[in-house]
Amino acid sequence: MIFNMQQKKEIASQAVNNVKNNDYIGYTAFFGKKDRHRTVLIPWFTDFLSPFIPAIAKLSGYNFVNCPKTSKTSADIGLKYGNNEVCYPATLVLGDLIAEIQSGKHDPETLAVGISQTGGQCRATNYIGMVKAGLKSAGYGNIPVIVVSLGGVFQNEQSGFKLPVFKILNISINGFFFGDALNQLFAFHVVREKEKGRSQQIFDNYMELATNIILKNKPKALLGLLEDAVKDYNSIEIYDREYEKVGLVGEIFVKYNNYGQAHITEWLRTKGMEVVTPSMIEFFMQTFVNQRENVKNGINRLSEITLKLLPFTYKLLQKRLSKFEKIMSKSRAYVPEENIYKIAEKAKEILSLSNQFGEGWMIAGDVASFATKGINRVVCVQPFGCIANHIVAKGIEKRLKKNYPTMNLLFLDIDGGMAEVNLHNRLEFLITE
Numbered sequence: 102m103i104f105n106m107q108q109k110k111e112i113a114s115q116a117v118n119n120v121k122n123n124d125y126i127g128y129t130a131f132f133g134k135k136d137r138h139r140t141v142l143i144p145w146f147t148d149f150l151s152p153f154i155p156a157i158a159k160l161s162g163y164n165f166v167n168c169p170k171t172s173k174t175s176a177d178i179g180l181k182y183g184n185n186e187v188c189y190p191a192t193l194v195l196g197d198l199i200a201e202i203q204s205g206k207h208d209p210e211t212l213a214v215g216i217s218q219t220g221g222q223c224r225a226t227n228y229i230g231m232v233k234a235g236l237k238s239a240g241y242g243n244i245p246v247i248v249v250s251l252g253g254v255f256q257n258e259q260s261g262f263k264l265p266v267f268k269i270l271n272i273s274i275n276g277f278f279f280g281d282a283l284n285q286l287f288a289f290h291v292v293r294e295k296e297k298g299r300s301q302q303i304f305d306n307y308m309e310l311a312t313n314i315i316l317k318n319k320p321k322a323l324l325g326l327l328e329d330a331v332k333d334y335n336s337i338e339i340y341d342r343e344y345e346k347v348g349l350v351g352e353i354f355v356k357y358n359n360y361g362q363a364h365i366t367e368w369l370r371t372k373g374m375e376v377v378t379p380s381m382i383e384f385f386m387q388t389f390v391n392q393r394e395n396v397k398n399g400i401n402r403l404s405e406i407t408l409k410l411l412p413f414t415y416k417l418l419q420k421r422l423s424k425f426e427k428i429m430s431k432s433r434a435y436v437p438e439e440n441i442y443k444i445a446e447k448a449k450e451i452l453s454l455s456n457q458f459g460e461g462w463m464i465a466g467d468v469a470s471f472a473t474k475g476i477n478r479v480v481c482v483q484p485f486g487c488i489a490n491h492i493v494a495k496g497i498e499k500r501l502k503k504n505y506p507t508m509n510l511l512f513l514d515i516d517g518g519m520a521e522v523n524l525h526n527r528l529e530f531l532i533t534e
């Protein structure tokens with residue numbers, strides 16, 4: 102609907118009056134102690150991590166349920182109840198949640214909704230407000246919404262939700278490392294397998310086994326499980342030839358969520374390309390670089406203790422990671438995890454490390470990293486409405502091309518209304534050039 106100037110003025114003055122008259126009512130469904138029994142719906146994120154989240158929540162005393170994998174229904178419902186100017190991932194997660202509530206599988210009276218909050222400069226800090234507004238418009242304004250975060254929580258009252266950080270920290274870290282490793286094994290074998298579907302079977306089996314281990318809170322057992330997974334993957338018959346590689350970088354949700362990225366990874370694999378995606382670990386490890394950079398630039402002031410703890414924590418994580426790496430080194434799929442400080446050094450040649458919104462300097466670092474590994478075809482996926490990633494991705498295209506002239510870069514804008522044929526045409530050019 103298009104409003105003329107007079108109508109716009111009337112709407113604005115009505116809104117001001119509503120606030121003055123205290124007519125505006127915010128979201129009133131809070132998550133208090135009495136709500137701990139509620140089933141908490143969470144949106145689907147990615148195949149190699151999402152199944153672990155309800156298990157970790159169960160250890161914490163909460164009943165989390167994943168929404169089904171993201172689909173066209175999520176996009177349609179998200180658009181219907183969300184603001185169509187938010188970024189595409191925000192639309193999809195809202196759609197996931199409302200679709201599941203509407204499915205009739207749950208009693209809305211016993212439900213809550215969980216959403217992550219990054220606390221950074223992109224919209225992921227404010228998904229909570231959008232989800233509340235969407236739920237209200239769909240008629241579910243009585244469902245409490247909680248922020249699921251190991252860090253700070255902004256703009257939300259959720260006194261009944263507290264994660265026992267020390268209890269779940271070890272298993273969460275190992276779960277992350279395990280999921281990343283299993284994903285690497287899967288991505289290598291799925292294009293090479295002689296028996297179609299075998300890599301997927303192994304992947305599904307180990308995700309289930311890992312979930313059971315997480316439920317028992319046995320972090321070390323995940324190392325043993327990874328050894329078995331490496332053996333199983335090493336035993337499958339594969340075509341022994343060189344495969345062309347395509348690097349995939351970009352916004353975290355569309356990179357790892359199959360529907361969110363319009364299934365381009367699967368499409369590339371049907372064309373015989375091996376798709377290489379940076380690990381999820383590096384996304385979280387970047388915080389060590391960011392903190393150091395922010396202190397250096399005077400953006401952050403950290404206490405003496407935090408300043409000392411940061412390198413100590415980094416070393417602990419690296420030590421833990423090296424245990425997983427040692428097991429992975431026995432696999433033919435193994436590619437060592439690159440040190441985050443080295444990736445940052447490469448990114449620094451392209452842009453300032455103060456660029457920390459969206460994927461920040463990681464996109465430049467990942468492209469540079471691919472170039473040094475001889476991967477010269479890279480797709481960068483950007484969601485519709487993501488200003489952050491347009492700046493730190495498309496905005497550095499010229500410089501990337503200058504520094505890496507043989508690099509073939511394809512920037513793909515992804516949203517619910519794009520034509521698949523157009524997307525595939527552009528990918529076809531990338532892989533045949």
Ligand code: SF4
Nearest residue numbers: 188223224225459487
């Ligand atoms: S990085 Fe972009 S797409 Fe992702 S949550 Fe932030 S604004 Fe949205």
